[in-house]
Amino acid sequence: MGVHRGRVAAITAAVLAATLLTPPAAADEPITDPIPEDPAPAEFGLVLQPYAQLPATEPTPPATDPRLIRHNRINHIGEVPDGSGRRYVPDLNGPLHLLDDGQQHRYLDFRERFEHFFSGKGMGSGFGFVTFHPEFATNGKFYTVHSEGEGAIATRPxxxxxxxxxxxxxxxxxWTADDPAANTFTGTHRELFRYGFATYIHAVQQIDFNPTARPGDPDYGLLYLGVGDGGIGLDTDIPQDLSTPAGKILRIDPAGTNGPNGQYGIPADNPFAGQPGALGEIYAVGMRDPHRFSWDPEGEHAMYLGHIGQHAIEAVYEVRAGDNFGWSQREGDLTFRPETQCYLYPLPPDDATYGYTYPVAAYDHDPPPNWPCNSDSGHAISGGQVYRGHDLPQLRGKYVFGDLVDGRVFYTEVDQMRRGGPRARLHELQLFDTAGTRLRMSDFVGDGRVDLRFGTDSQRNLYLLAKANGMIWKVTGTRPARDSEVTEQVRRNLVAHYDFEHPFAADDSRELDSGASGTLLSLLNGGQDMRVRDSAFPGSNNALQTRQITPDADGNDDWKAGVWDPGGVASLEAFNGTDGATVMGWFKMTGDNPAPNTTTPEPGDRYNAVGLAGVLTGDSDGHDVRALLELIEVDGQLRLVALGRRLDGGASQTFAARPDWRELLPPGQWVHLAATFDYTTGRMALYRNGAPVPGFYTDPGDPWQVDGTGTTASTPRGIKIGGSFPGNDRERNPCHCRMDSLMFLDTAADQRTIAEQYRRFTHR
Structure with a gap:
């Protein structure tokens, strides 16, 4: 029901204590990984069937923030509570759509209705939400929240x-509709509530009725408002200030009149009703961005809130009357300090005296190590729904939610979401299209930034929707999850792994590392266009395209990928002093190789190498390598080689394949290649499709100065893919090719390990 009367007095006292007291300084030891455990892979995935695509829309005024320039900005789907089966979908850019048996209707458009309508700045500005009164079928009433700009601020109190x-x-x-059954609105409207914010973020996001309340229940017909902190709760006490709506959930009676403007009522059982100095509308406090909330249709009808964090934690709270979630003294269940936003701190010894309520489920941002920790790392929770339908028994009793930016979808067991107990375990769900192909939401929408939301209908079906392409999908089934493409033997030493299925949501010209290092890869000069729909093996969807762009001019526009830091890439420390290394992946020749040499005056000259993939040395200028798989001239003939150095500044050794490289890499054909380097023995090897490739060492001596130890104790300056110099200061050795599932190991993998990994790819 949402209201727990027996707790209100105690909770109110705790909230007031938290408001009046400033907690003492927490321990000074920062917590850099607040939630070490990653979401567990779910044993099943969801099947998504396209349901509808809504028309393209644009912000008002036109936006400059690329995060607002989407196909449209649809942000919820629900069902009109009148038995008609019509679904409603609000679009932040203005329209309210109705979906009726496949037909789309523009029910209302806020751009046309309100002179000062504003949606051109801020992630939540515009027509934010709509909810229908439970008696809409007879009273025609529904409620909306939208944004208005400068003209309204000057004239509307x-x-x-x-x-x-x-x-x-x-x-x-x-709003009151003349005809509730009509698919286009005519009728009247009146304003209930208006509140201003000092920034364009964290305003009023969701408004809603408790759908589990029935006539006669205390919660029936009462409207909840999720009010953000306006972006200023970071270093002010506004979320804890009971005299302002900001940073709170409000609960009002639209039919009442005892509110401050006489347009709504304040329920007498609200936790702060009648409290001197406190707004009676307040239901819960201490929030940054209370983005989405919903109620469990069964059980105790708990109210769950998806709360967007600052730089560390995305959290799910169970909301009860009088709760204080602690912002900005707390982020999640740790101490927050505005001056050190990259890190959180332990709770103080007297934390219990402040009465804060902590999450029942959460995950952290885990920004890539070579990404600024105080920058947007592409994470924000999208609160979801407890599935209580009967068509998908594997989902029953699970709270399904996700990350609205990168589009990952999670669930937790409702039975594990206990206040005051350990956080519920998160499980990440795989996603499939109706043909059974596993896709990520970024594949479904064709963009690294998904802008994911969730909704449901009266039959408790689950829906996913995305602003990126304006699509809505209905969850129509479940299916067993696919096994990982990486064998356990390889995973033990997998420093970096790029499958080009994981665009970095904050900047999709970068690729997330699925290996242990987390090193963010840059797609140089081509950005997101370098990800192409191609698959080297079953279960893959995307590949990396590298190429020369301007063959007749010396420049630096070739498509390549890499990471580069002249001080050493700290996240690649596993290659510091390593005893061995392996570079492997899938490659397909897609053009003329080797490429024309743009550094010489002769038009017929070609580069003497074709860059595939490798790890740089600790003193490399972007060309010298510790472990490299490449095509290079050996005695005037281009060959597939493993080329590496043991000592920084030392000589290299090359192991060259005897077969013609064009037989090993025929045009247009995917081939799995691996190069291994044992620095303690000087042994190198090449493999093609899991089998050894015969070859020879180009230097019969001991250029590595092998002494039984590993490489120089220095951290590599980077990784290069598809060409040399990932610092992107010049073009050398571009490759007209595609690559998939590139792996960099800090050991010289043996033949069996490589063969088993190849079989895993091809027999999944």
Whole structure:
């Protein structure tokens, strides 16, 4: 039901204590990984069937922030509670759509209705949400929240005083339809609530009725408002200030009149009703961005909130009357300090005295180690739904939610989501299309930034929707999850792994590392266009395209990939002093190799090498390598080689394949290649499709100065893929090719390990 009367007095006292007291300084030891455990792979995945695609729309005024320039900005799907089966979908850019037996209707458009409608800045600005009164079929009433800009601020007084520098207002409106069954709105409207914010972020996100409340219940017909902190809760106490709506969940009675403007009522059983100095509308406090909330249709009808964090934790809370989630003294269940946002800190010894409520489920950002920790790393929780339908028994009793930016989908068991107990275990769900192909949401939408949301209908079906392409999918089934493409033997030494299925949501010209290092890879000069739909093996969807762009001019526009730091890439420390290394992956020749040499005046000259993939030395300028798989001239003939150095500044050794490279890499054909380097013995090897390739050493001596130890104790300056110099200061040795599932190991893998990994790829 949401209201737990027996707890209200105690909770109210705890909230007031938290408001009046400043917690003592926490321990000074920062926590850099607040939630060490990753979500567990789920044993099953969801089948997504396309349901509808809504029309393209644009922000008002036109936006410059690329995060707002989407196909459209649909952000929820629900069912009109009148038995008609119609679904409703709000679009932040203005339209309210109705979906009726496959037909789309534009029910209402806020751009046309309101002179000062504003959606051109801020992730949540615009027509944010709509909810229908449970008696809509007879009273025709529904409620919306939208944003208005400068003109409204100058002329329309807020329900509570604005901050002096307010730049946008959130407006809650009651609408009354002349004909509730109509697919286009005609009728009247009145304003209930208006509040201004000093920034364009964290305004009023969701408004909603508790769908589990029935006539006669205390919660029936009461409207909940999720009010953000306006972006200023970071270093102010506004989320803890009971005299302002910001950073709170409010609970109001649209049919009442005892609110401050006489347009709504304050329920007498609200936890702060009648409390001097506190707004009676407040239901729960201490929030940064209460983005999405929902109620469990069964059980105790718990209310769950997906709360967007700052730089560390995305959390799910069970919400009860009088709760205080601690922002900005707390992020999740750790101490937050605005001056050190990259890290959180342990709770103080007297934490219990402040009465904060902590998450029942959470995950952390885990930004790549070579990405600024105080920059957006592409994470924000999208609160979801407890599935209580009967068509998908594997999902029953699970709270399904996700990350709205990168599109990962998770579930937790509701039975494990206990207040005051350990956080519920997260499980990551795989996703499949109706043909059974495993895809990630970034594949479904064709963009690294998904903008994922969830919804449901009266039959408790689950829906996913995305702003990136304006699509809605219905979850129509489950199927067993696919095994990992990486064998356990390889995983033990897998430093970096790039499969080009994991665009970095904050910047999809970069690729996330699925290996242990987490090293972020840059797709140089071509950005996201370098990811192409191609598959080297079953279960793969994307590959990396590398190529020369301008063959007749010396330049630096070749498509290649890599990571480069002249001080050493700290996350690649596993290659510091390593005893061995392996470079392997899938390759396909897609053009003329070797490429024309742009550094010489002769038009017929070609480069003497074709770059595939390798790890640089600790003193490399972007060309010298510790372990490299490449095509290079040996005695005037291009050959497939393993080329490496044991000592920084020392000589290299080359192991060259005897077969013609064109037989090993025929045009247009995917081939799995591996090169291994044992620095303690000087042994090198090449493999093709899991089998050894006969070859020879080009230097019969001991250029590595083998002494039974590993490489120089220095951290590599980077990884290069598809060409030399990942610092991107010149073009050398470009490759007209595609690559898939590139792996870099800190051991010289043996023949069996490589053969088993090849079989895993081809027999999944």
């Amino acid at each position: 807020p329900t509570y005083p604005n901050q002096p520098d307010a730049v946008v207002q959130s407006v809650v409106t009651e």
